[in-house]
Amino acid sequence: MIRTRTTFIIGAGAASELAMPANDELLLKIGQSLEFSRLGTPTQSRDTAMLAHYFTSLATARGQDQAAAFKAAERLRLAARLARSVDAVLDQHDADPLVVACGKLTLIHFLCQGEAKSILRLAPRVTGDLPIQGTESWLYQFGQLVTNGVPLSRVDSCLDAVSVISFCYDRSVEHFMPHALMMAFGMPFEEAQQLVSERLRIVHPYGTLGRLPWQSGTGPALEWGVEVPGDMQALVPGIRTGAQTLADTGLVAAMQAVVADSQRLVMLGFGYHPLNLEMLAAQPLPAAVEVLATTYGLNDSAVAAVRRILGRRFGERDGDGLVLANVRANDLMRDYALLLES
Structure with a gap:
């Protein structure tokens, strides 16, 4: 006790x-997965395809087009190559809400994978x-x-x-x-x-990925280890x-x-x-x-x-x-x- x-x-x-995933691993994943120029080619990864879909949906919901979403992805990809942390990447783009939201969405994507693949079941x-x-x-x-x-x-x-x-x-x-x-x-x-x-x-x-279903609160609930949540965008406000x-x-x-x-x-x-x-x-x-x-x-x-x-x-x-x-x-x-x- x-x-x-x-x-x-x-x-x-x-x-x-x-x-x-450790910080360096997250930065590496961001740099690799947000290279949307690989979409539709043999080098396209599952993460790249999923994030491209998430980004496009997010931009559309905010009244912007796919080009804006892909521009945000490229900005995040380049920044991740120099940054020391994911938090720094987000803070560096606080003047562009779409870049920040896309960055949070990327983070949520890999954190959900992290919970699902962790030693904690x-x-x-x-x-x-x-x-x-x-x-x-x-x-x-x-x-x-x-x-x-x-x-x-x-x-x-x-x-x-x-x-x-x-x-x-x-x-x-x-x-x-x-x-x-x-x-x-x-x-x-x-x-x-x-x-x-x-x-x-x-x-x-x-912030967090959301509250566990048994926890009190008003934010979105997400069970532990759900690799692909049904509503990714709902989790974005929970990341600060x-x-x-x-x-x-x-x-x-x-x-x-x-x-x-x-x-x-x-x-x-x-x-x-x-x-x-x-x-x-x-x-x-x-x-x-x-x-x-x-x-x-x-x-x-x-x-x-x-x-x-x-x-x-x-x-x-x-x-x-x-x-x-x-x-x-x-x-x-x-x-x-x-x-x-x-």
Whole structure:
């Protein structure tokens, strides 16, 4: 059980442990699939044909023609070759609503594929089991931490000290946790879903693919792992650009309040982009707040830069107040499990 007020900040590196497409992979897919000059040739891909159809329908719905849609595709394709992130591509074109909408539609297309092909299935193969392949993922470790040592009589409190800020668009935490609660406590699945819906504080700064069918809300519902949704355009408003997120002062204030109320921050697979850090904290945090963060794959110079960046944004920390671990998200959750439960 997590006893200290802890906020888990999830980035794309953590999502890749679930076999979701990483940022570089998404940029590559965008660059390849939006080359509409291949339409009608032997080199045309299924993704290219589908996206051309989506773009044309989107443009038509907005009173524009196919030529405008294809021009937007070429703009996105070229920008993706230079950009560091998909979010940057969208923000760079905020003056052209059609380009932004087409970019979001492309992102939705590949994220739906990502959920469908991830190691997190819609349902477990065996009733009562988990719908995830293996145990080598941060999400499995998260489920263990939340449920370990909690008596059934106190199951309502197992999420009291937990908050999640996910910079990913998928709904993996929301989908997984009811299964984890059902497995750990033997509770009815619908009751586990209700508990997660009511008690798990989770924020998606950049939006999501839609709410899961059992989640409350007014936006479009989409079941986990649906590779080709029936209405792609309905999901577009659920994706936000960085500029749109910053403009939503209520959302930013809510995120910053969650972080400010935390006694421990756990940053998993996070990219440390300045814009994302700006969303998390408006001023340095108290020195007593612990920060555990992964720096997997970064060289010494990059790790030193991350240390300085976090110091400037969250405030300097001495000794064990800041832990930068060059490990995967799963490994940090496993190796620091005792601390995270303390």
